[in-house]
Amino acid sequence: MSLNTDLADIFATIADIMDLRGENPFKGITYRKISRILRDSPLDIRQAVENGTIGDIEGIGEHSRSIIEEYVRTGRSTEYETLCRSVPAGVLALLEVEGLGPKTVARFWKERNITSADQLLTAIDDGSLLDMKGIGQKKLAAIRQGLLARAKTAGRRGIGEVLPVAQELLRRLRRVEPVRSAEVAGSLRRMKETIGDVDLLACVAEETEAPVVTRAFVEFPGVERVLGQGDTKASIVVGSGLQIDLRVLPERHFGAALMYFTGSKDHNVRVRGLAQKKGMTLNEWGLYDAAEYARATKKTGAAPPIEPLASRTEHEIFARLGLPFIEPELREDRGEVEAAVEGRLPRIVARADLRGDLHTHTTASDGQNTIEEMAEAARAAGYEYLAITDHSKSQTIANGLDARRLAKHAEAIRKLNDRLRGITLLAGAEVDILSDGRLDYEDAVLAELDIVVASPHFALKQEQRKATDRLLRAIENPYVNIIGHPTGRLIGGREGLPLDMPAIFRAAAASGTALEINSSYPRLDLDEVNSRAAAEAGVLLAINTDAHSAGELEAISFGLAVARRAWVTPARVINCMPLAGLRAFLKKKK
């Protein structure tokens, strides 16, 4: 784990302890936000502490700065340790239980000396908690359910796993009689690499039809538990343990509802704060004049009884706030609202900007389709060019090519290219970066290719120095154009190489080597944090699928999402260049 994530965990725990102690709730909010900022930040915290620039980060004040500084210097935080000693670990763990919050947990602890899930279960079963004020049969039954179902978030899942499930649910939802439209919202619409739960928005013509939808939703096949069900929203858990939240609103509130439910939470808070400053108030029903809204009496689950300033589309709401449309992938409270206000939102890369895929495999190594089939799929995808980059000889399991086979393969690619229309093929290879940074082909072999992707595939547990030197050596090779999946990390799996990223970025930018955003799930490597840092450091990126079949070319949407979430513009992406420009880039290095 990195320093940033260590610190993020510390601040998240401090936030929980603040809540448990009944401190001003804004303390918990503040610490939780700092936790998120640190987790999201590519910033070298150690460097920032040395430079004394930690306090410059918006949201980190005097107090948190001192905690960070002590931790960076000594590897410990006395304040954090003192706070931890004041709360038994079992009490903190109880916060993970569905339906249990800091108020209730603190009361169980203080009033009944309950400090673990086991003790709580025993106390529920012997009926001894029923005499607590505000605690009744139903509440205890719900907590019991939560305890048995274990953790609140049964862990986050990779987007690649969740997306098909969400789409199937969406199809079902659209078949429910009064549903006019249904969309994915939440982290899935923002294309976050991991998903806590699925959020779906359904629209109906009239308010009165909404309860029909929530009733149908909780009856969907595969529903394991119903966490809650009201007239306008419902939450279920399906067999796999995945939670699905549904929100239902009348169509004329679609834009406001989608904006609300897309989030992120912190983005919403930021936009709503801006609305406030402009004398307006924003919720899932619409954007309203604040004074008029205050005079009106709003009933739960019903539209406010006044005309909204905007509500039908997200565009209208942003516009009424004086903002350009903010792409869902940017809505993470990473400076996008401020940038929108100042008119300096980036024009992030879009699918239509991509002119080719520069990392694909064929039956020559471990792919499932021939060169021609891959070429045809690329042409159908609207691409101008496609690089065929099969594995090198060390990848014996993947039927990697030796120099002789590679030469024949390249010849076949070029021959086919001569007769194909509407797509240009580049003869390349994905050459292994061996554990010491040497490549799996001689330079003379690489020199014969149009494009070279160099990737680490094994020995992915090296220490930072060794791993960084390994990649630097590959970057310095005059024939290497792209470093493929630079870290080797897998979502929900191995961490990958612990690279000194700033050093990698400097070398990549200086040598004219692109770094890949590998789209294949569960790689997504570089990830969004490093992609953003790379682009800011002047590195060029390549968004590739690493497709092992024609169908996998479609997975480009995942890599594209990483790039978009990283604020990457087309100018930073080599496969947004027209073929001539790309060829010039490839040639320049040699």
Add this chain to the structure above:
DNA sequence: GCCGTTTTCGGCCCGACTGTTTTCAGTCG
């Protein structure tokens, strides 16, 4: 705890659902 065309104290987003509440607190989105 953090922050400042509201400036160094006072405000911090806003609403739905649940349970035990006779007027709202807690939890969650």
